[in-house]
C-alpha cells in the first residue's frame with residue numbers, strides 16, 4: 001500500500017501553534033463584525049424609542065449574541081491552549097472543520113449528535129471547558 005502522505009495536512013501535527021494564530025486572527029475579525037452588528041441592532045432599537053423589538057431584530061440580536069459568545073469561547077480556548085479539541089469528547093477537531101468554522105467547539109460526531117437532540121447541549125452535559133479543565137489539570141494550580 002502506498003501512503004498518501006501528501007493528502008495529510010503538513011501542519012496537522014506539530015505546528016498547531018501556527019494555526020492558533022491564524023484562527024485567532026480570524027476569530028478576532030469575526031468578533032469585531034459581531035460587536036458592530038450588535039451595536040447596530042441595539043441602536044436600531046434605541047431609535048424606535050419605546051425599546052420594543054420587532055421579531056427580526058430580536059432574532060438577529062439573539063443570533064449575533066450567540067455567535068459572539070461562541071467566538072469569545074473559542075478565543076478563550078486559544079488562550080488556555082485547548083483550542084481545537086472537542087469540548088464534549090476531547091477528540092481533536094479536524095483542521096478542515098476549524099478552517100470552515102473556527103469557533104466550532106465540537107467535533108463532527110458530537111455536532112451531529114448535538115443537532116440530533118435539538119437541545120443545543122449534549123444531553124445536559126455541561127460540555128464547555130470540560131476538556132480544557134482536564135487538560136489544564138496537570139499544570140494548573142488548584
Ligand SMILES: [Zn+2]
Pocket residue numbers: 086087088089090091106107108109110111
Ligand atoms: Zn466530540
